[in-house]
Amino acid sequence: INYDVNDSLLVWTERHNHVRWENADRSVIKIMDIKNRKCRTLRAECFYTSVSLSAGGDSLVVVSTHLDSRQTIDVIDLEGRLLRRIEMPQAVNVTSPIIATDGTVYAVETSVDGACIVSYPANKMLSRHLVADLGYTNVRYLTLLADTLYFSSDATGVNNIYMYALQSGKLQRLTSSLYGAEMPYVRGNTLLYADYSHMGYTPVVSTISQRPTDTPHSLTYDIADTLTALEGRPIEADFSQTPLPASSYTKANLFNIHSWGLINADASTVSLKPSLALSSQNLLSSMIFRAGFNYDMTDTDEIMWTELSYVGLYPKLSLRGTVGYKKLSHSELINRYDENGLPEELILEYDGSNILKKLSLGITQPLQWNRGAWRRGVSFGVAAELRSNSGVEYYIYRKNTVFGQRKRRIVEQGKINDEKYLDINYNFSAHLLRRLAERDIESRLGISFESSYQHTPLFDDLGSCSALSLNVYLPGVAPHHTININFALQRKEASATLENIHGETVSMMMNDMISMPRGYDVLNNRLKVCRLNYTMPLFCPDWNIGGLTYMKRFRTRLFYDIAHVIQILEKSIYHNEFNISSVGCELYVDTHWLRLPFPVTIGYRLTRRIEMSDFTGGFLFNISF
Numbered sequence: 030i031n032y033d034v035n036d037s038l039l040v041w042t043e044r045h046n047h048v049r050w051e052n053a054d055r056s057v058i059k060i061m062d063i064k065n066r067k068c069r070t071l072r073a074e075c076f077y078t079s080v081s082l083s084a085g086g087d088s089l090v091v092v093s094t095h096l097d098s099r100q101t102i103d104v105i106d107l108e109g110r111l112l113r114r115i116e117m118p119q120a121v122n123v124t125s126p127i128i129a130t131d132g133t134v135y136a137v138e139t140s141v142d143g144a145c146i147v148s149y150p151a152n153k154m155l156s157r158h159l160v161a162d163l164g165y166t167n168v169r170y171l172t173l174l175a176d177t178l179y180f181s182s183d184a185t186g187v188n189n190i191y192m193y194a195l196q197s198g199k200l201q202r203l204t205s206s207l208y209g210a211e212m213p214y215v216r217g218n219t220l221l222y223a224d225y226s227h228m229g230y231t232p233v234v235s236t237i238s239q240r241p242t243d244t245p246h247s248l249t250y251d252i253a254d255t256l257t258a259l260e261g262r263p264i265e266a267d268f269s270q271t272p273l274p275a276s277s278y279t280k281a282n283l284f285n286i287h288s289w290g291l292i293n294a295d296a297s298t299v300s301l302k303p304s305l306a307l308s309s310q311n312l313l314s315s316m317i318f319r320a321g322f323n324y325d326m327t328d329t330d331e332i333m334w335t336e337l338s339y340v341g342l343y344p345k346l347s348l349r350g351t352v353g354y355k356k357l358s359h360s361e362l363i364n365r366y367d368e369n370g371l372p373e374e375l376i377l378e379y380d381g382s383n384i385l386k387k388l389s390l391g392i393t394q395p396l397q398w399n400r401g402a403w404r405r406g407v408s409f410g411v412a413a414e415l416r417s418n419s420g421v422e423y424y425i426y427r428k429n430t431v432f433g434q435r436k437r438r439i440v441e442q443g444k445i446n447d448e449k450y451l452d453i454n455y456n457f458s459a460h461l462l463r464r465l466a467e468r469d470i471e472s473r474l475g476i477s478f479e480s481s482y483q484h485t486p487l488f489d490d491l492g493s494c495s496a497l498s499l500n501v502y503l504p505g506v507a508p509h510h511t512i513n514i515n516f517a518l519q520r521k522e523a524s525a526t527l528e529n530i531h532g533e534t535v536s537m538m539m540n541d542m543i544s545m546p547r548g549y550d551v552l553n554n555r556l557k558v559c560r561l562n563y564t565m566p567l568f569c570p571d572w573n574i575g576g577l578t579y580m581k582r583f584r585t586r587l588f589y590d591i592a593h594v595i596q597i598l599e600k601s602i603y604h605n606e607f608n609i610s611s612v613g614c615e616l617y618v619d620t621h622w623l624r625l626p627f628p629v630t631i632g633y634r635l636t637r638r639i640e641m642s643d644f645t646g647g648f649l650f651n652i653s654f
Contacts, residue, residue, distance in 0.1 A: 033081040034214075037063055042077045046399040052313065058091065060107060071109040081172075084130040088112060092123055092136075102126050102134060102149070115149050125171035125180070135160065135178065137168045144168045146178065146193070154169075161193055161200070170212050180212045180218075190222050192237075203237065227569075229467065280341055283316045284309050293321060315341035329353050329444060330385060344410070347391040357421045357446065365425075365440070374555055377439055379423035383446050390413040403475075407459040413451060420447025451487040456480065461526045462502065470564050470584055471511040473504040481542050485524075492524040496542035505565060515560040517543040521553065523597075546590030548611045548636035548645045555595035563587045579621045581628075586615040610639045615649065628653050 032041035036642045039061045047053035058071040058080055071077075071335040076094040083090065090255045093103045100123055104113040115134065117123050126136040132151025137144060144167070146160040163182065171180045178193040188209040193200050204210040210233075220237050223230040286309045293304035306321035310382030320335040336349040347529035358380045367373050387459075462475030477500045484493035503512040524537040543558060545551060572580040591610040617632035632649035 031079050034063075035082055035086050037356065038082060038086055039063055040080055040082055042080050042091070043401075046397055048396050048398060058089065058109075071105070073109065079124050080125055081125075081127045083128045088128070090126045090128040090134055092126055102136060104128065104134070107475075127170060127171055127173045129173060135173060137171055137180070139168075146171065146180075152477070160195070161198070172213060172215060174215045179215050181211045181213060186227075190220065209607050262623060265628060280313070280315070282311050283312075283339075284318060285311045293323070296411075313341070315339065323353075329355060343394065345391075345393045345395065347389075347393075349387075349389040351385070351387045353385045355385060357381060357383055371481040373427070375425050375427060377423065377425050379421050379445055381421040383421050384419035386417045402464050404460065404462045404464055404472075407457070409457040411456075412454045414453075415449075415451050417449045418446050422442035448489050450485045450489040450491055452483065452485050452491070454481060454483040456482075466509070468509045469511070470566060471513060472502045472510065473509075473511050475502045476500065477502075483539060483542065491537045492539055493522045494539040494542055495520050498543055505563060507565070508564070510565040513560075513562040513564065515558070515562070517556075517558045517560075519543045519553070519556040519558075521555070523554070545590065546592045546609055546611045547613060547634065548638045549592075549609050551594055551609060552596060553594045554597040558590065558592040561589045577623065579624075580618055581621065582619045584619070586617070588613055588615070607609065608640070611636050612639065613637055617649070 032039065032384075034040070041059050043059050044054055044056050047055070054076075055072070056077040058077050059068055060071065061068040073093070074096065078092045078094065080089055080091040082088075088104055088106050090104050092104065093101050094103070100117040100121070102115040102117070102123060103109055103111060117138075120140055122139045124137045124139070126134055128134050134149040134151075136147060136149075138147050143165040144163045146163065146168070148158045148160050160178075163184070167183045167188075169181050172179060173179075173410050176195045178195065180191055180193070181188050181304070182191050182315070183189075184191075185338060187206060188211050189202055189206055190204045190210050190213045191200060191202050203213075203220065206224050208227075210222050210310050211230075212223045214221040215237070216632040218237050220305045222233055222235075224233045225231075286307065288308045290306050290308075291303065293302045293306050303325045304321045304323045306319060310316070316337070316339045316391065318335075318337045321333070323329075323332055323334070331351040332353045332354040334349070334351040336343065337346070338347045341345075360376065360378045363375050363377050364372060365375050366389070389412065391410065391412040393408060393529045394413075395406065395408040397404070397406035398407070399405060421444065423445045424439055424442060426439045456479070457481040458477070460475065460477035462472040462477065465472060479498045480496065482493070485491040496517065498515065498517040501514045503514075504510065505512055515529040519542060521538050537556070538552075541553075541556070543556065545556075546558065546560070565584065567585055569582045570580055574580070591608065593608055594606065596605040613634060613636035615632055615634045617630055620629050620631060621627070622629055630649075630651040630653075633646065634649055635644065635646045636643050
C-alpha cells in the first residue's frame with residue numbers, strides 16, 4: 030500500500046484480489062474526503078502503484094503497469110481522466126512519482142546502472158533531466174517540500190531519511206536509525222517517519238532544524254564494500270544492454286520439465302522414499318505434472334504413480350493414478366461345522382500378490398473476496414476415487430488332507446481382498462478471517478465453516494460419513510494471543526453386513542472426517558466434539574546455531590477437548606454412549622534449517638486423558654512450502 034495526504038484528501042493504492050486467480054489481481058486508487066469520510070475508487074485496466082497528490086490537490090500522479098509489462102507515469106484528475114502520460118524505457122523500473130507546483134514530475138528510476146532521481150518538466154519540449162545519481166541503493170518514499178526532496182535510502186546498509194536540496198545539490202542524512210527509518214512525511218519544519226525496531230514500526234516526530242545538516246554523507250554501501258574486500262579479488266559486473274522485449278505467452282504451454290530426483294519427499298507424512306520422480310511446471314504455474322517409480326520394496330502400495338493438476342480454468346482440476354501390489358501370505362486353523370452339524374478343524378491358507386489400482390479425479394471451485402483487513406472466501410468441490418483390488422485366491426481344506434491331494438479335499442475356495450468401489454467426497458467451506466499481523470500465529474478474529482459427505486454409490490458398499498465443523502476465532506488477553514473454539518459433528522452409516530472367510534458377520538465403516546479429542550482413537554457411529562485452544566507466543570530468541578539451524582520463535586497452545594461418542598453395532602442391537610475428554614499443552618519452536626527459506630516447526634504435545642487418568646505425549650512436525 031502507498032498513500033499521500035493533504036488537508037482535505039487521503040489517497041492510497043489498494044490491491045484488489047481477483048476472485049479466482051492471483052496473477053489477475055489489480056490495484057486501484059482510493060480517494061477519501063477527510064471531512065465527511067466518504068471514499069471512492071478509481072479503476073483501470075492496469076496495476077496502480079506509488080500515488081501522490083499534486084500541491085493543489087486537484088490531480089494525482091501515479092505509476093501504471095500495463096498488461097504488456099509497459100510502465101508509465103500518469104497524471105490524472107480526481108475523476109480518473111488522463112491529463113499526461115510519460116512513457117518509461119524498457120528495463121527501467123520507476124517508483125515514487127511526485128508533482129511540483131510548476132507541473133514538473135520527479136521520480137525514482139532503477140535500472141542496471143543503479144538508482145537515480147529524475148525530473149520530467151511540464152514543458153514537453155524539455156527532455157528528462159537527471160537530478161541525482163544515488164548508485165546501487167534502494168531509494169523509496171520520495172516526497173517534495175518547496176525546493177527540497179526527502180526520501181529513504183539504505184546507503185549505509187540500514188534505511189535512513191535523507192534530504193536533497195535541488196538548488197545547491199547538497200545531500201544530507203537526517204536520521205541515524207539502528208534498524209531502519211522509512212516513510213518520511215514533511216510539513217514545514219516537522220519530519221514524521223516510521224522507525225523500525227524488534228517490536229515493529231514506531232511513528233517518530235522530529236524537527237528538521239534540530240538535525241545535523243552540516244555533514245554531507247556519501248552514498249556508499251559499506252556492507253557490500255566490506256564483503257567485496259573479503260573476496261580478495263575485484264568482482265567484475267557485466268550488465269548486458271540487450272533489450273528484453275515483452276512477448277505474448279500462450280496458455281498452450283503446459284509442460285516444462287524442470288527437475289528429476291532419486292528421492293521423493295512427502296511433507297504431509299514427513300517421509301523420504303526412494304523414488305525416481307520427474308516434475309514439470311509451466312511458467313504460469315497453471316499446470317503441474319509429476320510422475321514416478323517407487324523402488325522401495327518395503328512399501329509397494331504405489332509402485333508407479335502419476336499426478337496432474339490444472340488451475341487455468343475457473344475450477345481446479347486434479348488427477349492422480351497409482352499401481353502397486355501387496356504380498357499376502359497366511360495359514361491358520363479355523364473351526365467350522367460340517368454338513369452333519371458336527372464341529373471340525375479346517376485349514377485356511379492363501380499366498381499371493383494383491384494388485385492395487387487407484388484413479389482419483391478432483392474438481393474444486395475456490396472463490397475469494399479479500400478486501401482490506403479481511404480474508405473472505407468459499408470453496409466447494411467433489412472428489413472421486415475408483416479403487417480396485419485384484420484379491421488373492423484362498424483355500425479352506427480339511428486338516429488331514431495331504432498336500433498333493435489338497436484340491437480333491439477342498440471345502441471352500443474364493444478370493445480374499447477382492448474389492449472394487451467408487452468413493453465420492455463432496456465438500457463445502459467458507460471463511461471470514463481477519464488478516465494476520467507480522468507476529469500473529471492465527472487469525473485473532475473470524476469464523477470458518479466446513480461440511481463434507483462421503484459415500485460409495487457404486488460396486489462394493491463401504492458405508493457413508495457426513496461431517497460439519499465450525500471454528501470461531503477471538504482475540505486473547507494480550508497481543509498476538511488467539512482463542513479458537515471448534516464445534517464438530519459426525520455421523521457414520523455402516524455398510525451392509527458381510528460374512529468373512531472365518532464365518533463371522535462384519536460391516537465396514539469409513540474413517541473419521543473430524544478430529545477426536547487429543548490422545549484418543551475410538552470407534553464411533555455418532556460423534557460430537559468441542560475443542561478449546563489458547564495459542565500464544567512465548568519469546569523470539571533469534572538463535573543461530575552454527576549456521577545449521579535458526580530458531581525464530583517459541584510458542585505454545587493450551588487445549589481442552591471433550592466429545593460425546595455413540596457406538597451402534599449389529600443394526601442397533603448394541604448401543605453404547607459415553608464421554609471422553611483431555612487437557613494438555615503443546616510447545617512449538619519455529620525454525621529454519623541450512624539457511625533454507627522453508628519454515629520448519631518442531632513441537633511436543635503432552636496430554637492428560639481425564640477418563641483414563643493417564644498421560645500420553647508425542648512429537649509434532651510440520652514443513653511449510
